[in-house]
Amino acid sequence: METINIICVDDQSDVLDAVTRDLRSLEQFYRVEGAESAEDCLSLMNEMDERGESVGLVISDHVMPGGNGVELLQKISSNPIFKETRKILLTGQANHADTIRAVNEAHIDNYFEKPWNPEDLLATTKSLLTSFVLDKGFEYKDFLPVLDQVVLLSYLKKD
Amino acid sequence: MFSNIQGFMADDFGAAAVQIDRLKRVYFSNPANRLSLKKGDEIVSQGKYNDSLFLVLSGHVLGKCCIESTEKQDLFGRCFEMFRGGAGTFVGVHSFFSEPYLSFFTVEALDDVEVAFLKRDSAPIEKEKYGSLQEQFIPMISNELVLRNFHLLEKSIDNESALNRLHRSELNASLGQLAAGLAHELNNAIGVISRKTDFIAEALDRIIESKITEAHDLFHLGENYNAMISSETIRERTRLFEKKKNLSHMAAKVLARLVETEEDLKKLDKKVLDDFENLSRYWELGHDVRDIRLAAKHAADIVKSVRTLGGSNFTRSEGLSIHETLSRAISLLKPNLHDIKLEVDLESAEKMPLIYGDMTELVQIWVNIIKNSCDAMEAAETKDPKVTISCSHTKTHVFVHITDNGPGISEGTADKIFQMDFTTKKNGLSFGLGLGLAIVQRIVDSYGGEIILASRPQNTTFNIKLPVENHYGND
Numbered sequence: 001m002e003t004i005n006i007i008c009v010d011d012q013s014d015v016l017d018a019v020t021r022d023l024r025s026l027e028q029f030y031r032v033e034g035a036e037s038a039e040d041c042l043s044l045m046n047e048m049d050e051r052g053e054s055v056g057l058v059i060s061d062h063v064m065p066g067g068n069g070v071e072l073l074q075k076i077s078s079n080p081i082f083k084e085t086r087k088i089l090l091t092g093q094a095n096h097a098d099t100i101r102a103v104n105e106a107h108i109d110n111y112f113e114k115p116w117n118p119e120d121l122l123a124t125t126k127s128l129l130t131s132f133v134l135d136k137g138f139e140y141k142d143f144l145p146v147l148d149q150v151v152l153l154s155y156l157k158k159d
Numbered sequence: 160m161f162s163n164i165q166g167f168m169a170d171d172f173g174a175a176a177v178q179i180d181r182l183k184r185v186y187f188s189n190p191a192n193r194l195s196l197k198k199g200d201e202i203v204s205q206g207k208y209n210d211s212l213f214l215v216l217s218g219h220v221l222g223k224c225c226i227e228s229t230e231k232q233d234l235f236g237r238c239f240e241m242f243r244g245g246a247g248t249f250v251g252v253h254s255f256f257s258e259p260y261l262s263f264f265t266v267e268a269l270d271d272v273e274v275a276f277l278k279r280d281s282a283p284i285e286k287e288k289y290g291s292l293q294e295q296f297i298p299m300i301s302n303e304l305v306l307r308n309f310h311l312l313e314k315s316i317d318n319e320s321a322l323n324r325l326h327r328s329e330l331n332a333s334l335g336q337l338a339a340g341l342a343h344e345l346n347n348a349i350g351v352i353s354r355k356t357d358f359i360a361e362a363l364d365r366i367i368e369s370k371i372t373e374a375h376d377l378f379h380l381g382e383n384y385n386a387m388i389s390s391e392t393i394r395e396r397t398r399l400f401e402k403k404k405n406l407s408h409m410a411a412k413v414l415a416r417l418v419e420t421e422e423d424l425k426k427l428d429k430k431v432l433d434d435f436e437n438l439s440r441y442w443e444l445g446h447d448v449r450d451i452r453l454a455a456k457h458a459a460d461i462v463k464s465v466r467t468l469g470g471s472n473f474t475r476s477e478g479l480s481i482h483e484t485l486s487r488a489i490s491l492l493k494p495n496l497h498d499i500k501l502e503v504d505l506e507s508a509e510k511m512p513l514i515y516g517d518m519t520e521l522v523q524i525w526v527n528i529i530k531n532s533c534d535a536m537e538a539a540e541t542k543d544p545k546v547t548i549s550c551s552h553t554k555t556h557v558f559v560h561i562t563d564n565g566p567g568i569s570e571g572t573a574d575k576i577f578q579m580d581f582t583t584k585k586n587g588l589s590f591g592l593g594l595g596l597a598i599v600q601r602i603v604d605s606y607g608g609e610i611i612l613a614s615r616p617q618n619t620t621f622n623i624k625l626p627v628e629n630h631y632g633n634d
Contacts, residue, residue, distance in 0.1 A: 014450040016390070021443075027408055036390040044394070 001142045003053040004133070005031045006125065009041045009072065010061040010090070015114075019059060019090065022118040023125060029146045030056065030129065038067035042075065045082065055085045056132045057125060062091035062098070070098060073106035084135050086128035088112060088121075127151050175298040182299055183247075185284050187214045187275035194276065196268040202250050203262040209254040211276040212296075218272030219245050222264045222307075240314065242307045243269075252303050255279060256293060342462045349462070353455040360448045367441060373430050374441035380417060381445025388416060406436055413439040477628055479516045481550060481557055482508040487518065488525035492533075499533050504549035511550050511557050515631035520602050525561070527595040528621050532563035535619075539566035555630040556608075559623045567616040577610070607632065 006023060010016040016034045023032045031053075035041035038060075045055050058076060060069035073087045089102050092114040102108045110124050127148035133140050134155045140147060193216070196202065203209045205225060225238040241264050244250075254262040260279070283292045360382065368375045396415035400406055406414065414435060418424045424432075431438055485508055489501065529546055536544035547562045568576060577600040603610050603623060611622040626632075 013390075014454060017446070017450065024409060031408060033394060034390050040390055044391075 002133075002136075002138045003031060003051075004029075004056040004129065004138075004143075005033055005048050005053055006057045006059070006129075007033050007035055007041055007044060007055060008059045009035045009038065009064070009069065011036055011064040011066075012061075015061065019116075019121075022116075022121055025122065026125065026129075026146050029143050037064060038069070038072035038075075041072060045076070049081055054136065055082055056129045057086040057088065059088040059090055059121075059125075062089055070102045070106050073102065073108055077107045084132055086132055088124065088128070090114060090116060123148075131155070175302060178298040179302060182296060183214060186277045186281070187216075189275070192276050192278075194274050196272040196274065198268055198270050200268045200272070202266045202268065202272075202274060203254060203264070205262055205265040207262055208260055209251050209262045210260060210279045211251055212255040212279075213250040213274040213276045215244060215246055215248045215250065216273040216275055217246050219243065219269040220248060220250060220266050220272060221269050222250075222266045224264045238265075242310045244306075249299060249303050250274070252300060256296070256300070345458065345462050349455050349458050353452060353459075356448060356451045356455065363444065363448070371438075371441065373428065373434070374438050376428065377417075377431060377438055377442040378445040381442040381447075382449050384416070384446055384449055386416070386419065388419070404432075404435065406439075410436045410439040413442050417442060475515055475517045475520075477515050478513050479518060479521065480513055481511040481521070481559065484516075484518055484521035485525055485548060485550075485559070488522045488529065491522065491526055492529055495530075496533065497537070498544060499536060500543070500545040501529075502545065502547045504547075507550040508548075511552055512627045514557060514625055515628045516606065516625070524599050524602055524623060525559070527599045528561050528623070531595055532561065532565060532619070532621075535568075536563055536565035541565045552627065554627075556624050556626055559625075560620055561623070562618065562620040564617045565619060567619050568612065568614040573612055573614060576612075 006026070008016055008019040008023070010019065013036070016036065020032050020034050023030075026032065033044065035044050041058065041060070045058075048055055058073065060072050062069040069089050069091070073089060076082050076085055076087060087106065087108045088110045089106070089108050090112045091098075099111065102111065109128055112121060112124075126146055127150075129143075129146070130140075130148040130151040133143050133147070134152070140152065194213075196218075202213055202220065206227070221243050222241040223238045224241050226234045226236065228235075242248075250266045251262065254260050281292070283289070283295060289295045364375075364378065367378050393412065393415045396418075397408065397411045400411035400414045401408060404411065404414065418427070482505070485503065489503065492501075525548075529548075532546050533544070535541075541564060543564070545564050547560075549560050549562075551558045551560070577596050600610060603625070606625050608623065608625040611624065613620045613622070
């Protein structure tokens, strides 16, 4: 079975802890990792790639010392290796200009404001990873219990 | 400005000045054509016929215009200053030369005034060389026009800065009210969060102690967890424990945070280790309690900082000693300085003139700047970190210089450090609210002071300039 990682990025360890815990129910199928900075996230992604694992989703905080979330997600989206990686921006301070930039330049898939609703975050994560699994052509049956049924059906119809 | 402009005229329009001097000499030196006025006497009156041109010889005059048009009802009857002048000022310029010879303003004496006058029917002197009376007086008219325009410009600049000051103080007041209101509400909420967290923690503690004895230590370890381990290290150890201890990713992650060395691992109860897959969640439970407490404290700290942003709670008064505010700040900071050396030039601080201000605000300034220096040096692991404080002063201002030998502030960063929300600090739980220097800037601004930053590696100085007691409010 493919090893698919979810990376959560936040400079505040308590927030990081809470986000990763919200995704714990997926741990049987996906690996949930935490990174404390943009730099840490990028080096972790390279490690994973070297080990032959894939990065399905990055959930990044917005304002962090050393490099903000929009810039991080932008870097990821411009790296061909991680072209399919899904991206969520989790932000404590959203303003209009930042949102536009995040959508246009970093091609983020979703946007959450802090404090986030854990069910919504989990549902969005599932649906983004479902499309990731299918786009990558992985054996979807391995992930069946955590796949989003609506997304799955729409893909199967297409085929 | 008035006197500057006159000087400027004399220097740069030498020809005009010579001509005006001649006019004064030839037309206004007849002692028979002089008048003495008392304070409040009107030389010319608005709307009244005037047939003389006056030259002020001594004393001061004020020209004012009163609104008589009924179209401007709200201003009706109000008088506005048009110009002021002393010896050398001409009065009645417009009505003297232009039909129907009615005066536009009222010009009154501000003290004992002596004027010389020239009647309109006077014959021009040296007409062949200098032309008619009107022609001869053109340099004076244009000079007077320029002076009065400059006077109005000066008034409008004054008005604008008064308006700015007013706007700023209103902004401060409303922000202060808002902050105080918010602070009250938030503090109540935070109070509930932290008290209830304590109750839950105590209940959990008792339940775990009696029912799941082997997890009791783990719960406590989680509650008091204080290690700073990088997420990279945690990930490495997690992978290790997953394999070595045959633990799930979740349980291995807990163990990775719990033990730093093989020794730590040995210290753990064997019973605990054997059942770590199940027991790890009690560590997490304790750790959750810890995170809630820290977050509540963090929130309370932010409320405190925001409250000071409004700054309406402080009372400024005379006789505040810079030396005392510095000593207070230093005694507050001392316990947290660690290896950082703090050198204060007490002698220069004692010599400082007193200022008009509030102790708390001044202490805030010093604490925030010094703390900022210390944090920067700590983060950069500066060798032999040191903060030096010295003072100097001029007649009108005191200067406090706070210097550190830290990494310095790059030009790009220097533009941003006084902005709210800007932070370079990593540990979100204790520092890095991005408010410290914004508060400093705000307080210093409200004193009419200034912060001058000079930074290069190994030498960063914040120079804080504040007005001395009897100069407060003059800027």
